[in-house]
Structure formats: C-alpha cells, structure tokens
Amino acid sequence: MYCIDLNSDLGESFGTYVLGRDEEVLSSITSANVACGFHAGDPQVMQRTVAAAKTKGVAVGAHPGHPDLQGFGRRTLGCTPQEAYAFCLYQIGALQAFCAPQGMELQHVKPHGALYNQGAVSPELAESMIRAVRDASAAQKTPLIFMGLAGSAYEKIAADLSVPFAAEAFADRAYTEEGTLVSRREPGAVLHDPEIISQRILEMITRGTVETITGKRISLKPSSICVHGDTPEAVEIAGTLRKNLEAQGIALKPLKEVLGL
Amino acid sequence: MYCIDLNSDLGESFGTYVLGRDEEVLSSITSANVACGFHAGDPQVMQRTVAAAKTKGVAVGAHPGHPDLQGFGRRTLGCTPQEAYAFCLYQIGALQAFCAPQGMELQHVKPHGALYNQGAVSPELAESMIRAVRDASAAQKTPLIFMGLAGSAYEKIAADLSVPFAAEAFADRAYTEEGTLVSRREPGAVLHDPEIISQRILEMITRGTVETITGKRISLKPSSICVHGDTPEAVEIAGTLRKNLEAQGIALKPLKEVLGL
C-alpha cells in the first residue's frame, strides 16, 4: 500500500500580523513546518502552532530561515556555512523547547526560502545545515529528518552525514527536465487545478514519475508533498488533494512513518 | 566545609560588536549566564561561549532577556506573563541546542536586566518565567535551577512550582536593611575594593549575614555570588575574590553541586 506525507509551512504570523490559514490547512496535512522567529513567527506564535498541531495529530518540524523578517527570508543572504549552522541550530532548539513540555519531539527540519535555495546549490551551506540537524538530534530520542528538494544535492550530503533524508515534491509547481522547479516567472510554472494536481501527485506516488513542462516524463519519488495554506485557493487544493489521495487508497502519514523511522 | 558558586554574565557580544572579557572571567567563575540573542548574544557567540565554558569546566546557564538589543535588555518592557513565558522558553531552548552536541546540559536560568527586576516585583511575571524553566526541564535529565535575588519573591514561587531555586548575592553591591540592592544612583551603592568585597562575601558564606549600607547586620545566605567581567577592574575583583575564598578554605563549585542536585 502506498503512503505519503503532506507538509505545509505554518506559524508564519508575527505579533499583530496574521499570515496563513493555519487552522484550516492543519486539517489536510500530516506534517507542519513551523517558522522559528527569524524570517517569520515569534515565541507565542510558535507555542500556539505546536499546540494546534498536537491537537490535530500533525507532526511538527522546524522551518529555520534567514534573520530577515522584512524580506520574509526570501532574500539571498551571503552568510557563511558557520553562520548557517548556528542559525539553524538556534532555531531548531527554540522550537524543541515548545515541543518538549507537550510531550512531543520534533520530527524534521526543512530550511525556508532563500536558505533552502542557497543550500541546494552550495554544498558547504547544505552540509552546515545538515550538520545542525544531526547535532540537534542529540537532544532527541528520535533522530531529526532533513527535508529537501527531491533529487537535489541535499540527499547525498544527508546520506554522508547519516541524517535521514525526506525528498519533497511541490503540489502546485511545474518541473523542468532536470527535476528542478520551473521559475515562477515562467508561464505555466504554477498549477491551479486541484484535480490536475491530484493526478500528478498520484503519479509521483504510484509510479515515481512526473510529466515535465516540456511533456517529457522523469523520475520523481517524493516522501512528502508540499502544499500551501496562505490563500483560500491553496487551502482548497490541499483539501482536494488529501481527499483524492485517500479515495485512491493512498495512506496519509507523518513523514517519520512514511520513512519507517 | 563551606562551598559557593561564582556566576557571571557571558556571551554578550553581537556580530561585530565585542563586549566583555569572557576568556579572562571564565578562569574565576564556576557558572556562566549566557545571553541568548534577545538582549545580547547571537547564535555564533552562543556556540563559542558554550564551547569556551566547557573547556574551562564552567557550568552553563541561560540568561534570557527582553527582545531589546538596542536597550541591552535594561529597559522595562510591558510584556504580559504569557509573553515572558514564551520569551524565556524560546531562549532557553535555543541555548540548550548548543549544549546538547557538546554532551552538556544547561544547569540554570537567570533572567537578565529588566526582566529580572520586573519579575522580582510581579508575581505573575515571576511565575511565568519559573514555569518556563520548569517546562524547559522536560528536555533535560537534570532539572534546571532558577537563579534569582536572595530573599526575593522568586524563592517562594519556585518552591510552589517545585523548581530548584538558587539565591544570588552581588559581590560589588551595597544592601538595604530590607535585603534589596541599594540603587546605583545612591552614593556607596557600588563597591570597588576587592579585599572588602572578599570579606563581605566570606561573611555571607560562613555566617549568613551581611552589613547593610546603614551599618546594620541582616541575614543573607546565597548559593551563588554574581561577579562581572566587563572591565579590567571587574575581572580583577573576580580573580581576587576567588583567590581569597580559596585561601579561606571555601570550595568553589558549580551551582548544582552547591545545591546538591
């Protein structure tokens, strides 16, 4: 029987500022990537988000980002690998502190935005982040999983450092023949039809392939699918995807169960 | 045989900005209160400070403060108990993350500056901080100790919440008859002579008393003495105090040993 994890970025509100429809999307996903106060989120938002995830039975992961609230962590920041290591470890630890009193452990870490993208093309940065994940596991019973783009350089580095890796695919994005995401600036880069999206994800799960923007079929075998929760449309896509996958007999499970950890 | 802990605030540098003579003062103290990135410190400074403390055999505690780098955490901030709880838990967790990979656990938590002072006069704030300390202990084998002003309201609240409490006295400060610190604005509030300071601390340890600024003797029985490391004079005071205490047969030990935990 096939199984898959659905993940989404949560806890991105800050102080008075509200962002995202966390309560709604929590009903569709199995793993939450929780912002840790650098690019979004604040201590109270983190506390509430962990509690809400627990209530819905959703596994919690850290979503560390650059210290750039104004740019929402989407701006490239020329940090050193040593800085990236310390940024990640700091943010993971802060989130662990909100999990422990709830009897929970962090399940995974997925870098956010520019940090995610910079690490995908810089082995030094990638290694520093994955080392932070490995080192943060020292405070846990279960080792943390590193979540990154399926087919990216992260995978081998995680293997080298003996850190469990979860390949992620994006529900609403078109792929190039190289397996990378088509830039949002290109026509057709973002998909909107929940049924088409469901069909594509189903193919990834059951056959391990996806059709690229050029019409070719490439290998893509994700452990987790990223969905969004920032707009009503996104929440609807997530809900439809979950419903359709379940109708096809795909089991939706938190990442650690998908990976058998 | 008498024993005492010497503590000092460390890791207060930030980015390019260097503050304090951490390496020097580490040779005199037994417990370090490490800034956690809100009022001072940053992730790399925290990493380095934990590593330096380990090298010198100094126990590490968290020194959470208000999110006010510009004011160095010394300005009163009208935060709610819920905010104070979340601020403290976040910062403690962040520092725990740098300890675990070194095989270390946090020993204690001492709030910084305005947070320390606001909690001393607000039972709601004090309780929220001590609950954060209790909850952060969930991630540790050894429970965290809360360090606060000897004789303050913190002590009873800690007892009510079953959190170990360490009474702290200040090496270089004069005391009122009520056992509070004489305001820095008053003449005679700050002591400078290392020998006089040593005599006073010795009296606290061996007799459990101190002479107030008015010449009266009051009870004061600390588990830890706070020394400073931000000026050459402060470092000298710390060194002389340690030397004199050892010469009198007082054992200098980290807080957890002083408390027998």
Place this chain on the structure above:
Amino acid sequence: MYCIDLNSDLGESFGTYVLGRDEEVLSSITSANVACGFHAGDPQVMQRTVAAAKTKGVAVGAHPGHPDLQGFGRRTLGCTPQEAYAFCLYQIGALQAFCAPQGMELQHVKPHGALYNQGAVSPELAESMIRAVRDASAAQKTPLIFMGLAGSAYEKIAADLSVPFAAEAFADRAYTEEGTLVSRREPGAVLHDPEIISQRILEMITRGTVETITGKRISLKPSSICVHGDTPEAVEIAGTLRKNLEAQGIALKPLKEVLGL
C-alpha cells in the same frame, strides 16, 4: 462655518505582512498618521503610503513609535526622554525624506500607542517628543503640528515650546468625567453604531461638549477626530461619519487648515 479634520493610522503593513485597509479609509479622512518603521511600516510601505495619500489629497503626518515591531509599539518601554527625542526625530526625518521628492511637506506628528500614552503622563517624555517635533520643523517651510489627546498635558508643553498643538478626540471611544478615555476593558468603552458616533462628534464640533460614560456633559473641543481603518466595520464608521458631518455642513479639512496655519 464649522470645520474638522479626520485622521487615521496608516502604513502599518510590514514586508509580506499586510495590515489595514489603507486605500479604503483614505477616501474618508483628511490627515494620515504614517507609521515610520519602528513599531510598524517599512521604507517601501512608507513610500507607497505617502504616494497614495498624495493621490487622494490627504495630508501626511508622522506616527513614530517604540522600536518594538513584535509588540506593535503597544508595550510600555522604559526609554529615557533623550531616547524618545532621538526615536521621534529619526522617524520623522525618515518620513520627511519620502515626502520631499513628491513636493510634499509633513503636516503633523502624532506619537503611537505606548509612546502616546507614556508621554501623556510623563512631562519629561512629552517635552522630549515635542522638542523633536520643533527641531524637525527646521527642515520644513511650515512648522509641524503636534497632535495629542484633547485636554492632556501635551497641550501646555506644546504651547511652552511654541509648537502648534492639535487636540484629538476619538470617534469610537467613551470618555470619563476627567476627559480621559474609558479603558477598553470596561463595558461600554468602545462605540460601534456609526449614527451614535456621528451625533457625538457633531456635538463636539458644534457645541464643544461630549456626554461622558456616566451621563454628564464635559467640555471637549477637538481639531481632529481619530477614526480607524483596520476592519470593514471601522472603514464603514469612517465613511458614515464623513457623510453625516458633510450633510450637516461641517467642512472636512486637513489639520493645518483647521488650525489656520
């Protein structure tokens, strides 16, 4: 003929975070209090807000606040008068820079949130802020107006420093017999009915009185009425108030015209 200014807090978005219905409320008001990047707002938001105000013919004022984005400037911050002076001058200057290229000058300054409230009870803080307003006028052809609570201590200090003062009343708030606002925690503190609000404001303008929460009538003669733009209800109140005032022959004009400057 009677005239009045309607003011509202604008430009409170930050980076990705959107707050307030600025475009809508701009159609109802005559003066905008623009956040300056400390408690809300960022440089691009300020640029857009000044441009939008210009398009709608709305006068622009600075809305300086505490350096506390997380608390939205609503938390008391124990800053010195010297700090408050420098905070205000800095923020006013930053906003002036976005006005000058548009051929505009700042009309007024109204402190935000906790800064507004702290200044109302601390003559030293109030004086430091009003001095900042006076000193920022050095870069303008027209002197800046200081806007504060009608009947508050700000008024006399502004007069002593020869800074034009604009007394502000709140459209949706109940008043005590002392002329201060009833705390939001009290029942009846906030008014919701646009027609009742319109009647009260009309009375303030034409008779210079208002009915307090206890049913007594006190003097209250504002130059400006504060309306909100953060909810659909608030925007509706502002629109109805404007329509009703105009129907009664009250001229709606920017503050500097109301004060005859």
Place this chain on the structure above:
Amino acid sequence: MYCIDLNSDLGESFGTYVLGRDEEVLSSITSANVACGFHAGDPQVMQRTVAAAKTKGVAVGAHPGHPDLQGFGRRTLGCTPQEAYAFCLYQIGALQAFCAPQGMELQHVKPHGALYNQGAVSPELAESMIRAVRDASAAQKTPLIFMGLAGSAYEKIAADLSVPFAAEAFADRAYTEEGTLVSRREPGAVLHDPEIISQRILEMITRGTVETITGKRISLKPSSICVHGDTPEAVEIAGTLRKNLEAQGIALKPLKEVLGL
C-alpha cells in the same frame, strides 16, 4: 594648489556596544560617513556623531547600509532596486533630521559594505541608490554628492542622473591593473606603513596615478581618500597621512569644497 578630502566611517556604535575611535579620527578627517541605524548606529549615536562632527568642523554624509545589524551590513542581501532606493532614502532622511536642528545640511552619501559592493556591479542597484540621493536632495539647499569607488560604474550613472559624483580611493589598499581593490584575501592587499601610504596618496593627488600590486602605473584621480578609525593603528595612519599631506602643501577640505560645489 592641490586639495583633497579625507573621509572615514563613523557613528558605528549601537546601544551599549561601542565601536570605533570617533573622537580621535575626527581630528584627522574632513568628511564623516555616518551610519544610519540599519547596519550600525542608532538614533542617539547619530545625534552625538553629528554634534561631534560639527564641533570639529567636519562635514557630514550618510552611510546607508543593508538592514543587517548582525552582519554589520557586510553580507550580500538580495534586495531589489526598489528596496535599495527605499532603504537609502529612509536612512538619508533620518540623518538629515539630526543635521537640520544643528543648522547643518548633509554633504554626501556613501553606501556601506555589501550595498556599496553590490551597486558597483549592478547598474540597476547603483541607479536606484543614486536616484535616492537625487531625491533626498529635494529637502536640501545644496545637492547631495554621491561618493563611490573611483573608476567604477557609479560615476557614469551619477552623471546621467545629474548627481555630483566624488571618486574615492582607499589609503590602505592595493589596486589591481583594472583599478579595483585587491581582495583582502590576497597577500599585500592591505598596506600598513603610514609613510608608504602617504607617498601613494600624494602621487594620486599630484600626478593622478597609482602603482598597482603588479608594479604598473595606472590613472587614479580621487576627490576623497578613505581612512579608518577602528583601531589605534588606523587612527595613526590617518593622522600621519594628514600631517604629511599638509607638509607637502596639499589643502585638506571637505568634499563639497574639493568639488567646488
């Protein structure tokens, strides 16, 4: 008769953190580049720095940087030209506000660190910054001068936008044959001998040439020489350079006089 401006970065302290020997270096320079609170500096530091410069008769310029205090503005930040425009205008305005009450006007703007370097290789970024300088001049009697690396792309863009440009050379740095600075990572990139530095600067001023690291002579005709004030050695270099230039009959004047504005 030859004349030259000596500039240095000042006002880089922040809150409790002290950086630089501003008082000392002010005795040697003719123009100060004052940090504006994004990468360094805070409102009170700006106020003090402007006052100190006035006392010493040193002209004041803005030194805007990335919003990255932790990285001291030295980390590349992937901001858009629109963001860079707004960052610069905001910071320039904030500093203008501290000059006007002193009867001073800003003389120039020199971007800091990564912003300076990114603009030198991105015409879009450079143009956005120079437009900010032009637009900020709307609030002044005298137009602001843009200061940038001699021979860089900034010069032509400034000419196209009719913004006065000041070519800057670095006292303590070696040059490539292309007229760019030798990377600090290369041997010989940084010069330390005040006498050699003086000879090189004298050649730039009187002959308009400099010897490159490869021993070739290239054209370099600066209006201003950048010196540092962050170490005792740097302060000594600045003092020696000034003394030697004056002994050779070179007049030291603020930038606007060197450019004849």
